[in-house]
Amino acid sequence: MIVSRPSDAFQPGELLNNTYRIEELLGRGGTSDVYKARSEISGRLVALKVLKSEFSGNDDYLVLLTREEEIREVRHDAVVRYSENHRTQDGHVYLLMDYVEGPGLDRKLKQGPMSAEDLLVVCRRVAEGLEAAHRRNIVHRDLSPDNIILRGGDPAQAVIIDFGIAKDTNPGAQTIVGNEFAGKYAYAAPEQLNGQTDARSDIYSLGALLLANYRGAAPEIGKNPMEVVRKKGEPLDTDGVPEPLKTLIERMTDPVPAKRFQSAADVLEYLRAPDQTGDTVEDDPDATVIVPPPRKVEPSEPPAAAPARSISPAPKRKSRGGVMAMLAALVLVLGGIGGYVFGAFDGLMGPAYPPADPFSLIVEKPGTSPASAVGYVPDDGMQAALDRMMAGLSGTAELTLASGAIEDDWSTDVLTVLDHLEPLDKWRVVMNGDKARVSGTTSDPALHDRVMAAFSAGLPGGLDGEVDIELQPVFLATEAVTSVLDELADCGALALPGATSVGFGPQNNVVVTGKVAETATRITLFDTLRDLAGDRDVVLDVEVLNPTLCLIESHLPDAPPGGIGVDYIVGDRNAPNPSGRFFVGENPVIDVVLPANMTDGYLTVSILDVSGNVFHLLPNLNRQDNSIAALRQGRDGEVSVRVAYGLDEAAQNGRLAFRVDDSTLGKSKVIVLHSAQPLFDGLRPTSESAVGYARALQDNFEADHNSILSLDSRLLETARP
Structure with missing residues (x-):
C-alpha cells in the first residue's frame, strides 16, 4: 500500500460527498491520483481518479477527464465502467469508476515473462474491449501494461482502464501529454509521434505490450528523439516468439498503419483461425510469394517434337557478330549495375536513401x-x-x-x-x-x-x-489585468503588488494577492489570467474563504495588524495543531498570544463561523474582564491567553469549549481586536449574527477612529475525517 502524505487531496477515513469513504491511495501520477473508496450507502468498492489541485481549474485536463467519463457509454466487461465527474466543496475534481481487484500487466512485467498461451488469452479479451470502444469512435491512445488489470489475476478477465491520457509522469513512464502526441514512447505507434492516431494505433500498442510481457522487458526505445523516430520506423524484434503469437504481434505492429491488422475485429478473426492467415493488405510488395516448382518431366513423357523445317548452315561471320553484340550488351548491363551500386550516376539520378514512412x-x-x-x-x-x-x-x-x-x-x-x-x-x-x-x-x-x-x-x-x-505585445498592460481582478473579485479588492506604470514585461510574473469567496473563483481567476499573461507565470497568493466570511470582511473596520498570534491545540490529545484544521468529534482549544510590547488596552476575541454566526470568546458572561493588565496577571514578555478550553477544563471552570460536529463544516475565522477602551457599553450576547456584529464594529470605528488599535485574525477549518 502506498503511504499517504499530508499534502494528498484525500486522507484514509475521509468521507466524500456524504457517500464515499476513502480506504487507501492506490497510485500517484503527474496530474492525478487514484484512491480506493467504499460507498457508505451500497458498500460497493470504487476507484476515484482525482485531479491534483493545480490542474483542477485547467480546462485542458478537465476535457481529458470528461473524455474519460464518456467511456461510460461503452458497456463491456473488458472496459472499466465509469460513472461521472464530481467536485468537492473545496474544489477537488474526481472521476468515479469501478474498482478492479488484481495485478496490472505492469506488475506482471516486473515479475518476468508471461507464457504465450496467457498472452493470447489477454489479447483476445483486450481486443474485444477495444472493438467495443472503437465501435463508438473512442480510441484509447495510451494502451500500455499499466493500463490493463487482470481481475483476480485471471488473463481471461483482463480489463482496460485509464482512457484519459493525463496521468503518468512517474520516473520511467515517459508519458507525453500535449497537442502533438499523447502516449508512452515504448508502446506508442509510429504515427502517434506525428500527432496522428486512430484505432490502428491501439492495435499497435496492444501488440507491443504483448511482446514486452512475453519477454519480461519493455521495448528498447532509444536514448534521444532521433533514435526514437528511427526505431519506431523499424519492425519490432520477434525472434524466438512462438507461433501463432509471433505472427500475431508482427501483423499488429507493422510500422506502416496500412499494413497492420486494420481493426480489433481483424485481430479477433486471426485468433479464431491463426492457421488461416489470409492477407488483409493487397499488393504487399514485401510479401513472400510461393510458386509451385517446375513440373519434372518423366522419361516416359518425351518432349513434344518440334515442327519439321529445313535447316541451312549459317555463315560464320553472322554468328560471330551476334555473339559480340550479346557480349557488348552484357558489359553495358554489368557496367550500369556497378555504376549504380558505387554511385557513379548519383549526379544524374541522385543517391538512393532508405524509405521513411511517415516522412x-x-x-x-x-x-x-x-x-x-x-x-x-x-x-x-x-x-x-x-x-x-x-x-x-x-x-x-x-x-x-x-x-x-x-x-x-x-x-x-x-x-x-x-x-x-x-x-x-x-x-x-x-x-x-x-x-x-x-x-x-x-x-x-x-x-x-x-x-x-x-x-x-x-x-x-x-x-x-x-x-x-x-x-503578443511586449508589455502586458496593468489595466488589462486589473479589469479582470475587478470583474472577478468577490471578497474585497484584489491587489497586484508587482504592477508598474508600464505594465508587466516579458519576464515579469503576474502576482495577485487578496481573498476570494470560493475555490471556483480562484480557478476562474487563474484560467483568465493565464490566457492573458502569455509566457508569464501567474502566481495567486489568494486566500479562499467562503461567502459568509467575505460578507463579514467587507464590514470589518480597516485597522492595522497588531502582531497578536492565534495558536490551535487539539484538546482531546493536548497536541498542537499548526494546520488549524479540526475534524468532526475533535475539541478545538484556542490560545491568543500577546506580544511583549502590548501592556495596556482591552482585548476582544470572537469567532465567526461558516454558518454566519459569531461567538464571543472574550469578554463574555463567564469572563467579563478583558483588560490587558488582567489577562497578563503580572507576567512580562510574550503571554499566552486561553480563550477556548478543553472539554474537561471547561466542565470545571464554566468557560467556553467546542466540539466539532458535522452541521457547520468549513472555514471560520478568529478575530482579535485590541482597543484603547472597551468597544461597547455592556456585554454583547454570547452569540449573534456575524453581519450584525461586524456592522456594530464598523459603526464604532467610524465614530471614533482611535477606538480600535489593531485587528488580527486566523482561519480555523472544520472537516470530516
Whole structure:
C-alpha cells in the first residue's frame, strides 16, 4: 500500500460527498491520483481518479477527464465502467469508476515473462474491449501494461482502464501529454509521434505490450528523439516468439498503419483461425510469394517434337557478330549495375536513401530552450541548410537522409517556410509528408503582418496545412489585468503588488494577492489570467474563504495588524495543531498570544463561523474582564491567553469549549481586536449574527477612529475525517 502524505487531496477515513469513504491511495501520477473508496450507502468498492489541485481549474485536463467519463457509454466487461465527474466543496475534481481487484500487466512485467498461451488469452479479451470502444469512435491512445488489470489475476478477465491520457509522469513512464502526441514512447505507434492516431494505433500498442510481457522487458526505445523516430520506423524484434503469437504481434505492429491488422475485429478473426492467415493488405510488395516448382518431366513423357523445317548452315561471320553484340550488351548491363551500386550516376539520378514512412520532420525555436531540428530530410543540401540554421541559433540538428512520398520541391518549400519564420520570437514547424503545421509568436506588429502576408496564399509549392502566427505585445498592460481582478473579485479588492506604470514585461510574473469567496473563483481567476499573461507565470497568493466570511470582511473596520498570534491545540490529545484544521468529534482549544510590547488596552476575541454566526470568546458572561493588565496577571514578555478550553477544563471552570460536529463544516475565522477602551457599553450576547456584529464594529470605528488599535485574525477549518 502506498503511504499517504499530508499534502494528498484525500486522507484514509475521509468521507466524500456524504457517500464515499476513502480506504487507501492506490497510485500517484503527474496530474492525478487514484484512491480506493467504499460507498457508505451500497458498500460497493470504487476507484476515484482525482485531479491534483493545480490542474483542477485547467480546462485542458478537465476535457481529458470528461473524455474519460464518456467511456461510460461503452458497456463491456473488458472496459472499466465509469460513472461521472464530481467536485468537492473545496474544489477537488474526481472521476468515479469501478474498482478492479488484481495485478496490472505492469506488475506482471516486473515479475518476468508471461507464457504465450496467457498472452493470447489477454489479447483476445483486450481486443474485444477495444472493438467495443472503437465501435463508438473512442480510441484509447495510451494502451500500455499499466493500463490493463487482470481481475483476480485471471488473463481471461483482463480489463482496460485509464482512457484519459493525463496521468503518468512517474520516473520511467515517459508519458507525453500535449497537442502533438499523447502516449508512452515504448508502446506508442509510429504515427502517434506525428500527432496522428486512430484505432490502428491501439492495435499497435496492444501488440507491443504483448511482446514486452512475453519477454519480461519493455521495448528498447532509444536514448534521444532521433533514435526514437528511427526505431519506431523499424519492425519490432520477434525472434524466438512462438507461433501463432509471433505472427500475431508482427501483423499488429507493422510500422506502416496500412499494413497492420486494420481493426480489433481483424485481430479477433486471426485468433479464431491463426492457421488461416489470409492477407488483409493487397499488393504487399514485401510479401513472400510461393510458386509451385517446375513440373519434372518423366522419361516416359518425351518432349513434344518440334515442327519439321529445313535447316541451312549459317555463315560464320553472322554468328560471330551476334555473339559480340550479346557480349557488348552484357558489359553495358554489368557496367550500369556497378555504376549504380558505387554511385557513379548519383549526379544524374541522385543517391538512393532508405524509405521513411511517415516522412516526418520537426523544426522549432521554442524561445526559452535551444532550437532543434529532428527527423528526415530528402537530400544533403537540405541537411546542410538545417545544420547551418541550427548552428546559428545555438541549437541542435539530428537529421536522417531518407526517401519518402513527398513532392519533388519539398526541400525548397520547407526551407522557404523556415526563412519566413526565422525572425519570429518563437516558431515551430511539424511536417508529416506534405502536411504541415506552422505556428509562431512575435511582439512586433509589422513582422507579424509581414509573415502573415507571406502565407496569405497558403504554404508554398505542394505543402498543405495551417499557419498560426500570434501577436503578443511586449508589455502586458496593468489595466488589462486589473479589469479582470475587478470583474472577478468577490471578497474585497484584489491587489497586484508587482504592477508598474508600464505594465508587466516579458519576464515579469503576474502576482495577485487578496481573498476570494470560493475555490471556483480562484480557478476562474487563474484560467483568465493565464490566457492573458502569455509566457508569464501567474502566481495567486489568494486566500479562499467562503461567502459568509467575505460578507463579514467587507464590514470589518480597516485597522492595522497588531502582531497578536492565534495558536490551535487539539484538546482531546493536548497536541498542537499548526494546520488549524479540526475534524468532526475533535475539541478545538484556542490560545491568543500577546506580544511583549502590548501592556495596556482591552482585548476582544470572537469567532465567526461558516454558518454566519459569531461567538464571543472574550469578554463574555463567564469572563467579563478583558483588560490587558488582567489577562497578563503580572507576567512580562510574550503571554499566552486561553480563550477556548478543553472539554474537561471547561466542565470545571464554566468557560467556553467546542466540539466539532458535522452541521457547520468549513472555514471560520478568529478575530482579535485590541482597543484603547472597551468597544461597547455592556456585554454583547454570547452569540449573534456575524453581519450584525461586524456592522456594530464598523459603526464604532467610524465614530471614533482611535477606538480600535489593531485587528488580527486566523482561519480555523472544520472537516470530516
